[in-house]
Amino acid sequence: MSYLAKPKVHHPSLKPNALGLTRRDYEGALSTLCAGCGHDSITAAIIHAFWELDIEPYKVAKLSGIGCSSKTPAYFLREAHGFNSVHGRMPSIATGAGAANRELIMIGVSGDGDSLSIGLGQLCHAIRRNVNLLYILENNGVYGLTKGQFSASADFGSTSKKGEVNEMTPIDGVTLALNLGATFVARSFSGDKEQLIPILQAGLQHNGFAFVEVISPCVTFNDHEGSTKSYSYTREHMIEVVEADFVPIRSEITTQYEPGSVKRVQMHDGGMVNLRKVAEDYDPTDRDKAYAYIRNCQSEGEVATGLLYIDENGKDMVEQNDVVDAALTNLPYSDLCPGSEALAKLQLRFR
């Protein structure tokens, strides 16, 4: 962290987006995380993604639980709505918020402890319900706030800062999400914004639950020799299997690709994701093949990254449940509360 607030002064070339806002307008409070924390880089990527998509901050809800990762919503989009929930319970809050206001653009930030230990059940059900939420799992393999114990995502055989060896097998968020039927599954690295930003943008435009795991080294407790979540280990072992290039709805497609090398996926709102296969015979639209490929990478000691799976045909929670096509707050009171006669009629259906 630093004690000095980031000065308001900026570079003269700082560009405004279509709303007339600069990247600096999407910042939040001063980060109190350790200097060099991967989470701060993810925050910077989130800021960039929202700014470039011209999203009005007041339309956004940022949600989190407990942990270093869960502090980060304070550090971006200072004008957005926010909810910092009980440990591991952010998916429930998101589910409720999404049901009450389907127009909210929701971003949830969680960590490996919040998502894969105390909140594992919550995560599973949010995926199952396909809540329309960009869910970021900032994975550092360690409990940083409580001084460096192994988390549920710590790899078998990796060592703690003091040299203790982890004897338990990890829970892998990506294969878990694929297994549970998530319609958008990605993995990236805090130290690779070129990859991360387009994935976040695609995730924000995805209709349904977008699961993005980001390996985010803990500089204080998990950046040593023997760690499998350090900056150097991640750089040595990550392989990008799909390169995603998010093309917003209003932009022309200018990037040239070799024919056959690119798969285009139309996003719900009209934007487009170009998926360029880096690994041969990888298909980000085939769940089983993707799963097998990622598992194979894992056994080879490699970390597959990129937009690993996408399915734009799924129904999200509000569609599944036939929720009224407006934010509840915008409905007239008479519709929200149609009176005791209507209640009696409704109750009759369950008798």
Add this chain to the structure above:
Amino acid sequence: MVNMRRTDTNNPDYYHKVVDCQWACPAHTNVPEYIRLIAQGRFDDAYIVNRESNVFPGILGRTCDRPCEPACRRTRVDGKPVAICRLKRVAADHKSDIKDRIPKAPAKKNGKKIALVGAGPSSLTVANDLMPLGYDVTIYEKGPRPGGLMRINIPAFRLPEEVLDEEIGYIVDMGVTMKYDTPVNSLKELLDTKEYDAVFVGSGAPKGKELVLPGRYDTDQVFIGIEWLESIHFGHIDSVGKRVLIIGVGNTAMDCCRSAKRLGATEVKVIARKTRKYFKASPWELEDAEEENVEILENLSPVQFVVENGKLVGMEFDKFTSQEVDGKLIQEPAGRITIPCDSVILAIGQENAFPWIERNIGLDFDPKWDMPVVDKDTFMSTREGVFFGGDAAFGPANIIWAVEQGHQAAISIHKYCIGESLSDRPPRGQTLASTKMGLHEWSYSNYFDPASRQKMVHVDLPVRFSKMTIEVEKGFTEEQTALEVQRCLNCDIETHFTDSLCIECDACIDICPVDCLTLTENGEEADLRTRLTAPALNMEQALFVSSELKQTGRVMVKDENICIHCGLCAERCPTYAWDMRKFALHLPYAGRPAPVETVAQVAQVTS
């Protein structure tokens, strides 16, 4: 494609250039250091830091041409430079008695005698540098008092006499032999006495340019600017016509028009050949003149003086229209105009004049300009042992250049006297010391203060016109000083990068408020400049480039242009790869070589 090489930060020039003000100052005054000292109320120390390089802080704090201010990084950040010059004056005005901190001449002389011609800023600087080494220095001055143009050409309402006397006194009181009212009428004679081991000519550019047009000599109401100012100074002139035209629009013209106002002129017009953009006067001097209701007329070229019955009644000008085409001023004739006036002051430039230097003494003159041939580095003429400096060396410039040339000439004179090669110039050195005081504490105030530039308060118009010697500028108040010092960005607290420590976590890039930093593939400079977080379009500002970093082979690039030296990169750096290090430039002076091997560093530096 040629990749950029790792920036050599061990070369003092690299970090020196980042300190824009210090780099732009001919004497390389350590500006940020003295501003910090002022901020701490250490006016004596601030004054001494100044005096080390510029010798006349009080004088320059009022009159300097301030090449530092247009260079100031703050201009590029919020539009207005730090008021460096006026802060210098704060140090000079508020210091206590610092006499015992001024270098003294040793009791035992070294046996060498040096003659200096003219008691202006360059000669005084030579004396300042040589006296402490034990030289016997004699200054020949044609006038009754020392100071040269600083005394006789700069009006007292800009530079009070006490300030001059005090600062010149520090030098003269070291024991310089002053020969007043003693013009040197023959250099040959002076040299033939063989009394001196070396002679320095610092006689300035004392001749104002003439404008010979019809009517010039039919009236006694046409004056040459610098001579006129001199006559005012000596009290030979104490009045002027009601309507005065000043021909020319340089800084001398500004002193003339403002002096005319104080001599009782009611209608003062300054005549310019071109448009404002091309004026030679400093913008602040133009503003000060306009504040005194001086009118500046553009696009006029003098044709003749209109004299009727022996009385000057006006001046005729060709008029022009001006327009800028592709950055060039195109002027077309647009008729004529006669402007009525009672007096005309010519302020169209100064010239050198060396009627007292014989052309057959082995001292070559450039035939084209009739100027002595002077070596640009050693300041020695083609006659061994005769040196030049200030306006006498290369034509009219300003005080701060005269000072710097005095320093360089003193180095040469000393080398000459002890038999060292003159062309072998002493190198500069640097010290880099970490300012880290604690986890997130630095030994400088790294907070960016958004305060805007403080405006100098001036004496009311009627009061200032009542007397020639009322200083117009009141100087900064305590409150103004407190605000202005915080505007300094501390550019000498350098962002120092240690390549081997970087883990490429992006923390510095994410936090930098002004997008200075980028991790990217190396490349040619022109290409690299386009690929940064913010494009580096200011070609005068350097790029720092690291060596290839160990994790990805990319390089860390920093565009120095807009960096506000807030130190957030170093605060967010988990491995101490970025550190804020105080850069001190060590300049060599006569008999005092700069310590060049004094790189005090906290962490190990890799290439």
